[in-house]
Amino acid sequence: MNIKMSPNIAIRHKDYASAVEFYSQVFGFRNRSSDPELADFDANPINLFVIEDDEFSGPVLELFVSDLEQVREYLVGNGCKELRWRGKGQDCYIQDPFGVIYNLWEE
Numbered sequence: 595m596n597i598k599m600s601p602n603i604a605i606r607h608k609d610y611a612s613a614v615e616f617y618s619q620v621f622g623f624r625n626r627s628s629d630p631e632l633a634d635f636d637a638n639p640i641n642l643f644v645i646e647d648d649e650f651s652g653p654v655l656e657l658f659v660s661d662l663e664q665v666r667e668y669l670v671g672n673g674c675k676e677l678r679w680r681g682k683g684q685d686c687y688i689q690d691p692f693g694v695i696y697n698l699w700e701e
Contacts, residue, residue: 595664600656600699602641610646617644649678654687654695662686662700669698 607613614633617623623635623642633644659665662682669688670676677687677695686698 595668596658596660597665598658600658601639602643602656603637604643604645604654604656604697606645606647606650606652606654608646608648608651610644613644617642650687650695652695654697656697656699658701659698660701662698665698 605613605617610631610633614625617633617635617637618625621637623637625633625635627634631646635642635644657665666676666679666686666688669690673691675689677689678685680686682700687695688698689695
């Protein structure tokens with residue numbers, strides 16, 4: 595089983611427009627996306643995504659995994675909580691026992 599940190603962090607928030615404006619204007623991050631529903635900021639050395647979400651608010655870190663289902667079982671068996679599971683290539687959110695939310699992404 596292989597788990598490694600991704601350079602991607604998502605900020606999920608119900609007020610998408612205000613979040614995009616903040617990271618553009620206050621931090622000066624350049625939005626590389628032309629998609630009106632997804633901001634993709636160059637926050638060197640990470641990629642910072644802003645996504646509208648009515649259910650979750652705040653940062654979601656990402657983990658690259660070798661086997662999505664195997665890692666899911668392993669993490670849940672070790673005290674993590676499944677928050678959202680949409681399957682390979684989509685949102686697969688796990689919260690660790692300390693409150694940090696991760697999206698698991700199978701490479």
